[in-house]
Amino acid sequence: MGEIDLSKLKFHGIEIPAKDCNGRFHFAILKLFQTVYYEYCFPNLNGRKPPPDWPHKWFDRKFPQGIEKFSDTFNKIRLVAQLIKNEKENVYENNKLDIKKERINFGKPSKSLDIHLKCHHALQIIPVHLDSLFFYTRIIADCIADLTPYLYPKSEGQQIANRSFRDHRKWFQKNREYDKEYASILTENTQWFDLLAGKAAKEGLRDKIIHHRGVFQLVYTTTVVEKDFSISAGITGDAGYIIDDIFPEIVSIILELFIYFDLFVSHFNQRLQNSLGVNIFDLQNPFHTELYRCNESSGSLWLFPQLSKEAK
Numbered sequence: 001m002g003e004i005d006l007s008k009l010k011f012h013g014i015e016i017p018a019k020d021c022n023g024r025f026h027f028a029i030l031k032l033f034q035t036v037y038y039e040y041c042f043p044n045l046n047g048r049k050p051p052p053d054w055p056h057k058w059f060d061r062k063f064p065q066g067i068e069k070f071s072d073t074f075n076k077i078r079l080v081a082q083l084i085k086n087e088k089e090n091v092y093e094n095n096k097l098d099i100k101k102e103r104i105n106f107g108k109p110s111k112s113l114d115i116h117l118k119c120h121h122a123l124q125i126i127p128v129h130l131d132s133l134f135f136y137t138r139i140i141a142d143c144i145a146d147l148t149p150y151l152y153p154k155s156e157g158q159q160i161a162n163r164s165f166r167d168h169r170k171w172f173q174k175n176r177e178y179d180k181e182y183a184s185i186l187t188e189n190t191q192w193f194d195l196l197a198g199k200a201a202k203e204g205l206r207d208k209i210i211h212h213r214g215v216f217q218l219v220y221t222t223t224v225v226e227k228d229f230s231i232s233a234g235i236t237g238d239a240g241y242i243i244d245d246i247f248p249e250i251v252s253i254i255l256e257l258f259i260y261f262d263l264f265v266s267h268f269n270q271r272l273q274n275s276l277g278v279n280i281f282d283l284q285n286p287f288h289t290e291l292y293r294c295n296e297s298s299g300s301l302w303l304f305p306q307l308s309k310e311a312k
Contacts (some may be wrong), residue, residue, distance in 0.1 A: 011265055011289045012258035013305040026307065027291035028283065029261040030074065032269060033067045033147055035281045035288070063150050070143040073136050080132045081300035087122035087129070091220050092229050094119030127216035130233060133250055133303075134196065134206045137257070141165035141193055144264070151268045152179075153275075165193060179271075185263045192256035195249070205249060208235060208242055216246070255305045 016023030094115050145168035149157035156178070161171035169186045176183040198204030208214040220231040232245035243249065265283065273279050282288050294301065 008262070009255075009259055009305055009307060010262055011283055012261045013307045014294060014301055015286070015307045016295065022293045022295050024286060024290045025292050025294045025304070026286070026289040027074070027261075028265045028289040029144075030067070030071055030291065031289055032265050032281050033070065036151070036272065037064055037067060039280045063147070066143065066146045066150075070140070070147065073139045073143060077133065077136045077140070077303075078300045080129050080136065081303040082298075084126060084129045084133075085299040085302055087126050088231055090115075090118040090122040091231055095220065095229055123218050126218060126233065130216055130246060130250075131209065134209065137250075137253065138197055138206055140257070141197070144168070148268075151272065166197065169193070181267055182264075185260065185267060189256070189260045189263055192253045192260065196253055205235070205243070205246070208237060213237055214242060217241075251303060254303055258305055 011026055011028035014023060014025055097112055097115060142163075142165050145162050145165045148168065149160040149162050151157070152160065159178075161167040169190060172178065172183040172186050194202070194204065196204050196206055198207050203212060209216075214235045214237050217234045217236050218231060219234065221229050233247060234241050234245055235243045269281050269283055272281070
């Protein structure tokens with residue numbers, strides 16, 4: 001995908017101020033949807049005056065359910081990332097064993113046998129988790145297509161394609177006058193989607209696995225030097241290796257997805273301010289964009305970008 005300037009990323013990712021200190025995981029796009037819903041579906045909770053017809057009368061049961069689906073899917077991505085890290089550690093522990101010094105007796109329980117069995121299980125289950133990462137990331141894209149129309153007045157939002165992210169993007173590209181800035185964001189900042197799901201005749205990574213007999217092949221080093229240990233997951237197809245290692249690819253997809261989220265939130269937050277005349281979501285307030293607290297030992301952090309100090 002080429003070099004990406006991480007300083008552009010401000011509202012989505014990990015902010016860890018110092019070692020042994022809890023950091024923040026920022027996920028502004030979900031917080032924006034939640035804020036819009038609670039501010040305008042339950043305005044009296046904050047002692048506000050009755051909301052304007054838009055967006056209050058536009059919201060139906062599908063909107064909060066869509067937010068719940070978005071949140072649930074992202075939590076699954078975090079969980080799968082944690083599970084992959086745990087299984088990688090099981091492979092690493094097996095790799096550290098010096099089998100010359102400790103002969104495995106398969107007839108008796110032993111610590112080394114347990115480690116070997118965990119490694120064997122890890123090599124079987126990691127491809128399952130990788131499948132899940134691709135599926136859930138694809139679902140996240142469709143969640144955005146489903147929720148975005150609610151950020152426009154009802155008469156406008158009902159026109160927008162929302163059944164899939166592919167149709168959503170195509171609709172805005174054909175109807176650029178509807179929202180020129182968002183159409184440009186979709187055109188210029190969704191390469192992550194093309195890599196994941198394909199574009200035109202070019203297959204995406206998910207399609208290679210689902211429709212074209214792609215199989216994960218895991219390879220790990222045998223060195224006992226910790227810093228040199230690595231595990232890769234290639235994809236093989238009819239003609240051999242399609243991709244040598246999928247881990248850098250999925251990290252890159254998530255990074256570009258988060259940059260798209262940043263642009264999405266900046267655009268629609270300003271649009272809401274202009275339409276409603278009030279600022280209900282302060283992007284400069286870290287408590288508004290924070291989803292949860294984390295630290296450097298959190299198992300899912302390998303998947304997500306770390307925000308630069310200049311960004312926040």
